[in-house]
Amino acid sequence: MRQFEISADSTCDLYVNEIEELGVEIAHLEYTMSYGDELQVETDNFTETKQYLDFYKKLREGVIAKTSILSVQAHIDLFTKLAQKGVKNLLHFSQGYGLSPTVDNARQAIEIVKESFPDIDYIAVECDTTTIGEGMLLRCGCDMRDKGMTKEEAVTVLDDIKHKIQHFVIVNDLKFLARGGRISKTSANFGSLFQVKPILEFGRDGKLKVCRKELGLKQAMKSIVNNYTSFTRNKDFPYIYIAHTDNEPLANELQDMLNEKYGIKPEIRLIGPIIGAHVGPGAVAYAFISNEERPYA
Numbered sequence: 562m563r564q565f566e567i568s569a570d571s572t573c574d575l576y577v578n579e580i581e582e583l584g585v586e587i588a589h590l591e592y593t594m595s596y597g598d599e600l601q602v603e604t605d606n607f608t609e610t611k612q613y614l615d616f617y618k619k620l621r622e623g624v625i626a627k628t629s630i631l632s633v634q635a636h637i638d639l640f641t642k643l644a645q646k647g648v649k650n651l652l653h654f655s656q657g658y659g660l661s662p663t664v665d666n667a668r669q670a671i672e673i674v675k676e677s678f679p680d681i682d683y684i685a686v687e688c689d690t691t692t693i694g695e696g697m698l699l700r701c702g703c704d705m706r707d708k709g710m711t712k713e714e715a716v717t718v719l720d721d722i723k724h725k726i727q728h729f730v731i732v733n734d735l736k737f738l739a740r741g742g743r744i745s746k747t748s749a750n751f752g753s754l755f756q757v758k759p760i761l762e763f764g765r766d767g768k769l770k771v772c773r774k775e776l777g778l779k780q781a782m783k784s785i786v787n788n789y790t791s792f793t794r795n796k797d798f799p800y801i802y803i804a805h806t807d808n809e810p811l812a813n814e815l816q817d818m819l820n821e822k823y824g825i826k827p828e829i830r831l832i833g834p835i836i837g838a839h840v841g842p843g844a845v846a847y848a849f850i851s852n853e854e855r856p857y858a
Contacts, residue, residue, distance in 0.1 A: 565712035567702050568639060569654035570631050570663060571605040573695040574804075574833045583703050588631055588639040590835050595625040605835050613831045617807035617842035620737075626838035630663045631655075636670030644678040651683040652712050652719075654699045656691040659767030684712060689723045689767035692836045693802045694848050698723055701798045701850075724854045727792055729785035730761040730769075731778070733808065733843030760785060761840075764857035772857060778811075785847070786818045792851035801827040801849035806837045811845045819847070 568586040569575075580587055589606045607613055620626060636653075643651060653671075655664035667685035675681060686702070688695045698719060705715040758781035759771045775781040794801070803819075805812040812829045820826045827847055832840070 562709065563706055564709060565650035565652055565706055565715070566643065566648045567652050567654070567699065567706060568643065569695070569699050570656060570667075571833065572656040572663075572691045572835050573654060573699050574692045574830070574836070575696055575699070576830075577608045583700070585699065585703065586639060586643060588635055590628065590631050592626050592628045592834055592838060594619065595627065603834070605833055607833065610831065613833070613837075614807055616834050617837065620838070620842050626834060628835050628838050630661045631666060633666045633670050633673075636667050637673055640670055640674040640681075640683060641677070643683075644674055644681050649681055650712050651681070652702055652706075652715060653683060653685045654688055654695060654702065655685055656695055657689045657763070657767035658687050659689065659764070660691055660769065682712075684716060686716065686719055687723075687767075689765075690726050690728065690763055690848075692832050693804045693830060693846070694726045694728055694763065697726060697798070697800045697802070697848065697850060700800060704798065722795065722798065722850055724765050725795065725851050726763070726848060727788075727851050727855065728761070728763050728846060728848045729788050730840065730844060730846035731781045731785060731811075732759055732761060732840050733806075733845075734841045737839060737841030761846075762857060763855060765855045766858065770857055782811075782815060782818065786815070786822060789819065789823060789849075791856075792849075792853050795850040795852055798850045801825060801847065803827045803829045803845070803847045804832045805829070805845045806832050806840060806842050808843045808845050811843075815845055815847060 571587050571589045589604050591602055591604050594601045653667055655667050664685050664687040671683045688698050756777050757774050759774050761769050762772045764770050775784050803812050803815055
């Protein structure tokens, strides 16, 4: 028997069939597409591969996507629905505080919903990651839920392993990082001119950092593949994924390199529009859970 249920914001980038299979509830973020003077609000709730590809096609064509955090009211709606269903114990997964204060909205909403449902005990988990990393942490929570652990026991484990989710991201077009303030416009123009590829990693503070830059795509790919030997994989939660923003050929190449060198073949996944808007089309990444903490503070 389950001791608790699980929900999350949509930046965990689960596919629609996985949401049903895992038995979790998802609160979907909204983002705004800017077509010149025309603004169109969309929902991060893709159900088909074509929707992901169309989104990145629009970014390549110059359409600007702007994201916003999940509001307090959106959390209230989610938690009220769950409380009305009779869910008494819940773990809710929010993307990392280093990227967004979404977890603050979740925690505020929990207190508001408690006024009408005083017997609920909901905990908002701050993930120190997002996209496939957040999805991994959620899956760890589901594993512990299905083993009959209490939510308090699960939170203790999650608070430990969230700092051990390693990410290695190669960004294709630096202008998207510049737009989000991650690097300067001057650095973006210089990098694009000389084919400099930044490699991003999450630090222990949950912030995405440009940890180094490599000259050319081949060198960047070798660099992130070699990173794997700096860590040992967590045997209890051996998840490992490759993710991309409409760059399947490069994702396949990365999978082949990891398989040839280490005998591992990670599942390839698409990154959704919320994080994709910030790294831009053509990016590729992989992530796994290690026994060691992230090397960057």
